[in-house]
Amino acid sequence: MSDDFTDRLAATTLAEEAMEAGPGTAIPVATVVRDAMEHGEAGPRVVPLGAVPLYRALRTAGSRLSSPAALAASTGTEQARVVGDVTIRTLDEGDVLWLMIDLGSGPLRALAPQRLELLGPGGRIMCVDLDAPIDGVIQMGFRRADGPGRDMIPLLEDPATSIFLM
Amino acid sequence: MLGGTPPVTLMPKIRYWSDTAQHEFAALFEDADHAPAFVEKVADALIRGWPPNRDKPLWALALVIEALGRASARPNGLEILARSPAEVLADLTGAAAAGVPGIALAGGSRAVRLEADGATIVLGRARIGILRKIAEFLVAADGYAHSAAILAIFLDLAANPSTDGLKDGVRALSRRLYEYRKTHFAEGHAASGFDYVRRRIGHGTPTDDDVLALWTAPDNTHFGTYRTAFLSALSFLAMRRAVTERAAVGAAGSIDDPANDRGTPEAEDGGVPSPLALAAAFEEDGAPPLAALKTTDLNVFTKAEVDFAELLDGVWPAGRPLVRSVMRLLAFHPIQSGLSNALRTGRSKVPAEQRVTCVEAASYLDNRARLDGLHEKTGGWLAVLYSLTVDEPPDREAARVSARGEALLSRSRSKSFDRPEDELTALFREIAPSLVALAHTTDDAREAMTAWGGLGEERMRDAFEADRAVFAAEFARRYLGRSPHAEGPGHDEGRGA
Numbered sequence: 001m002s003d004d005f006t007d008r009l010a011a012t013t014l015a016e017e018a019m020e021a022g023p024g025t026a027i028p029v030a031t032v033v034r035d036a037m038e039h040g041e042a043g044p045r046v047v048p049l050g051a052v053p054l055y056r057a058l059r060t061a062g063s064r065l066s067s068p069a070a071l072a073a074s075t076g077t078e079q080a081r082v083v084g085d086v087t088i089r090t091l092d093e094g095d096v097l098w099l100m101i102d103l104g105s106g107p108l109r110a111l112a113p114q115r116l117e118l119l120g121p122g123g124r125i126m127c128v129d130l131d132a133p134i135d136g137v138i139q140m141g142f143r144r145a146d147g148p149g150r151d152m153i154p155l156l157e158d159p160a161t162s163i164f165l166m
Numbered sequence: 167m168l169g170g171t172p173p174v175t176l177m178p179k180i181r182y183w184s185d186t187a188q189h190e191f192a193a194l195f196e197d198a199d200h201a202p203a204f205v206e207k208v209a210d211a212l213i214r215g216w217p218p219n220r221d222k223p224l225w226a227l228a229l230v231i232e233a234l235g236r237a238s239a240r241p242n243g244l245e246i247l248a249r250s251p252a253e254v255l256a257d258l259t260g261a262a263a264a265g266v267p268g269i270a271l272a273g274g275s276r277a278v279r280l281e282a283d284g285a286t287i288v289l290g291r292a293r294i295g296i297l298r299k300i301a302e303f304l305v306a307a308d309g310y311a312h313s314a315a316i317l318a319i320f321l322d323l324a325a326n327p328s329t330d331g332l333k334d335g336v337r338a339l340s341r342r343l344y345e346y347r348k349t350h351f352a353e354g355h356a357a358s359g360f361d362y363v364r365r366r367i368g369h370g371t372p373t374d375d376d377v378l379a380l381w382t383a384p385d386n387t388h389f390g391t392y393r394t395a396f397l398s399a400l401s402f403l404a405m406r407r408a409v410t411e412r413a414a415v416g417a418a419g420s421i422d423d424p425a426n427d428r429g430t431p432e433a434e435d436g437g438v439p440s441p442l443a444l445a446a447a448f449e450e451d452g453a454p455p456l457a458a459l460k461t462t463d464l465n466v467f468t469k470a471e472v473d474f475a476e477l478l479d480g481v482w483p484a485g486r487p488l489v490r491s492v493m494r495l496l497a498f499h500p501i502q503s504g505l506s507n508a509l510r511t512g513r514s515k516v517p518a519e520q521r522v523t524c525v526e527a528a529s530y531l532d533n534r535a536r537l538d539g540l541h542e543k544t545g546g547w548l549a550v551l552y553s554l555t556v557d558e559p560p561d562r563e564a565a566r567v568s569a570r571g572e573a574l575l576s577r578s579r580s581k582s583f584d585r586p587e588d589e590l591t592a593l594f595r596e597i598a599p600s601l602v603a604l605a606h607t608t609d610d611a612r613e614a615m616t617a618w619g620g621l622g623e624e625r626m627r628d629a630f631e632a633d634r635a636v637f638a639a640e641f642a643r644r645y646l647g648r649s650p651h652a653e654g655p656g657h658d659e660g661r662g663a
Contacts, residue, residue, distance in 0.1 A: 005360045007214040008401045010351060013394055014183060014213070015206035018192040020506055026189040027310070029302035030197035033247050050310025054247075057317045061242040 027051055033058060039115070039127075039166075044151045047123040056119060056162055063164035064113055070159035079159060088163060090156050095145065097153050101130075101138040101165070109136050113165035118155040126152050130165075187350035190306055194299050201457045202476060204292075208299045212343070213351065224339040226287050227297045228323055229280045230254070232332055233269055235324025237261030243324035244317070246301050251294040258289075282332060292457060304339065307346050316342065359388040363402045372399060374490040382640050390644075391506075392637075393480075393499045396491055400484045458600040464593050465582040466547050466601075471540055473500070475604055478537075482607050489618040490629065492611070496533045497630065498637045501526060505645050522641035530630045531623060534615050541608035546574050547594075548601050554591045 032051040036058035047055045060066045067081040067088060081088040085104030090097055099116075103109045112133045118126045128148055130138050142149030142156075155161045183191075191212075195205055216222040227246070235241035237257055246254060258278040262269040272279040277290035289297075301320070305313045316339070323335045366372075366380055380386065381395035389395035456479055459472050467475070477496060485492045501524050508514035508521070516526065528536065553571030556564070575583065583590065619626055 004214070004217075005363075005402060005405055008210070008405075009359050009398055010183070011210040011213045012206060012397050012401070014188070014191055015202065015209040016391065016394060017188055018195055018205055018209070019202050020503075026186075026193035026306065028193040028196045029247065029306045030194075033302075034197070037248055048310070050313060051306075053314040053317055054305055054310070057321065058244055058248060061244055061248075 029054065037062065045125040047119070047125060049123050052119070052121070052123045055123075059117065059119065059162070059164050063117070063166045065108060065165040067163045069162075079157065081163065096141045096143055097149065097156060099138075099140045099142065099156065101133075103133055103136045103138070105136075108165070109133075112138070115166045117164040117166065118152065119162040119164070120155045120158060121160040124151075124155065126155055128152065184350040186308070187346075190303065190309075193306065194302055199460065201460045203480065204295070204457050206480075207292075208296055208303075211296055211300060212303060213347070221336065221340040221343075222287075223297060223300055224343060225285075225336050226280075226289065226293070227300055228332055228335045228339060229282055229287065230258070230289065230294065230297055231320055231323045232282075232327045232335075233258060233261065233266070233280055236327045237264075237266050237269070238324075241324040241327075243320035243322065245324070246294075246298055246320070247305070251291045251298055254294050254298075255289075255291050283329060304342060307342070308349075312342060359398070360402075362386070362388050363398055367399060367402060372403070372488070374488055374494075377488060377491045378494065378636065382636065391499070391502050393477075393495060393502070396481060396485070396495055400481060404484060456600050456604060458597045459604075462593060462597045463582055464590075464597065465580040466597065467540075467543065471543070474536060475540060475607075478611060479604075479607055482611055486610070486614050489614050490633075493530050493533065493615070493618075493629075494633055494637070497527045497530060497633070498524060500528075501637070502641065505641060509645065518645055522638060522645055524634045524638045524641070527634060527637075530619075530626045534612075534619060534626075537608055537612055537615065541605070541612055544601055544605045544608060546570070547597075548605060550575050551594045551598055551601065554587065554594055 027048045027050070029051075032047065032054055035045075035047070036055045056068070060068075065083055065086060067083050070079040070081050078092050079088075079090045085106060086108055087100075087102045087104075089100045089102075091100065092098075101113075101116075103112060113130060116128050116130055126148070128140075131140055132138075142152050144150065144153055191209065194208065211223045214220060215224075216226075219225075231243050231246055234245050234254065234257060235243065237260070238245070242248075245257070249257075255278065258269060258280075259271060259275045262271045262278055268281045270279045270281070271277075272288045273290070277288050279286050279288045304316045319335050319338050323331060362385070363380065366383070367376065370376075377396055377399050378392075380399055381389055381392045386395070389398065456472065456476055459467060459475070474496065477499060478492070481492055481495060485495075501521060504514070504516075504526075505518060505521055508516075508518060514521070549567045549571035551571070552564075553568040553575065556568060559565040559568045585593075
């Protein structure tokens, strides 16, 4: 009886304090979830480090293609990823880094992805709208010095970055 | 105390859990304006489970994730986090209609009955909402330290549904929550709260003054608000009764709650459910009764009315024998909650020195009138619901109700009613169970208050004035650190901090 009462009392007061509490220091799951379900803005965003697995899992489920890591043989600046018959490669040309996505012959070829999202291991997020494919290949160049490339390229070159196509 | 603002002090609150647990729990409810009753249900489920089984909510959570996995072409164990409870329920009812084994409709399409290994559970939208919050809590617990492991369990449950997988999943989730409880919920302190209430109430039947004394007593270090003290007294009484009954009947240890197996008397052809059927479906759901009124798009009640109703609902019908305690709660809890909010946020329309005097408190006569108003209004909305759902009233009485509803609807100028009729009907149906519950509660409370108010208006006024003096003194002591003149110097711990 004492245990039961203790639990009830604890529940009542815990609830009461939650209703009275202001914005705390904890990160609400609901916020991370909403973030991962929405399209999200393009600019760099940061997911709190602890919530990265949650964000990654939700994005993986919601995207049309996801690649958690680059092939082991990738070099520092030139990355390659293969998911089914889709390949994602980067090509380093000094000032410019090229991103090439070969959509293969599957469903992505029939309906091209519109958007690419990068999730760095530190929780950093960048989005970019993809160009239309030409003959099943999307090819985009990013300048290292300025524009979205400045934030994109370090993520693209990190083999531990997750790539999502939506 | 000379000049300036008197030092503001609070009674030290008893912590039954770590600050981490408090922050993490509060963070669960930042996404929307949740009803206090809902928050309490979630806290209750995390701390005690669904009696008699502590791990039942986790079992139900695993079962929902597994069922969603079996129902979906692209199983994704995170649907419970990503989709609204209504959508999850729609998926499950869809699966039941499609004949997925282990999932059946219950209570029309308002709930589903899930079955695994001979045990069943009925889940409606409200319970799914609770499960979702529990899932969120597990993911975020301990600063997301275990989120990867928890997510792996969710994903696996949905991707590889099997009896063994379910058992393992439930076991793993239970272990996680057990670890969390062990670290963050310090139960030792709380037990002294139990001893305190037992010492004061003992085997007797507490009077209204006993309840008040629970809060105002010098040795009360357990309850910050009058409301908590009152609720604790009520749960103590409920438990004392339960213990007596259990001793007579013997313990039942089934994971299934037999109450859930009642059939729901609802029109099978999708016709108008009777209020009784709604009430029954609703009880099955174990929902916070008035939650729908908070989230509805219809402007049926003002925020003040909903707050009032919720405050009453939290102690009714358990508080029925203690009408004056209920009156005190309705009159003075809003003042105390305003005080603690003001202290927390530093913003307040009324200065604390003025607020502690309870000049803003609604008198007992006011509150009785408010209750009458609420009852009347609830009846009106039920009439509107009736007029919307019934084309041809079967008799003259029904026709009168229907006409009243139509009249109310046509007179209403709120923009929220300016929608196509079927949309309006659907919205009203959603809040119907809450309206029915509220009608029952207000009806019963009015009866009890009328019996109590039979003392006469003069006596009610006197009672209010007397109580106001007590509460004002107590608030001044707690929030301004003033020792009331009527009391000895023994327990003005806030003074001159």
